[in-house]
Amino acid sequence: MYEELKNSMQPVMEMAEINKKTAEKLIALQSKYVNEFVSSSMAQMKALTDIKDPKEAMEAQLKYLKEIEAKIADVAQQEVSALSEAKAQLTVLMEKTLKEAADKSYFSEMENMVKNFTKK
Secondary structure (H helix, E strand, O other): OHHHHHHHHHHHHHHHHHHHHHHHHHHHHHHHHHHHHHHHHHHHHHHHHHOOOHHHHHHHHHHHHHHHHHHHHHHHHHHHHHHHHHHHHHHHHHHHHHHHHHHHOHHHHHHHHHHHHHHO
8 A cells, every 4th residue: 555655645745856956956056157247246336446547337238248148047957947847857757657547447446445445
């Protein structure tokens, strides 16, 4: 009985593992981005304090903003990739689980279990 329950819960455990790994990857991406953003912001502030010419300061700020925009786009692309990978893994798992359920005829097994349980 324990083994049956353990086997029936296996797809749920695999789904949880896929979700856990995806969440860890997304959190790592965000943490890395925030650390880089804070560091680059501090460096930009320091660089701007050394610049005396307003035109040069504006150019430096525009360059910085373009770099930030590129980093945001890169992180977003990596996040979408991670989510797409998780979706593909979950789809394969669900298809496999549904195929196995159809092959094993779970409904008749459940009916037999209920009958045996009610006899006791």
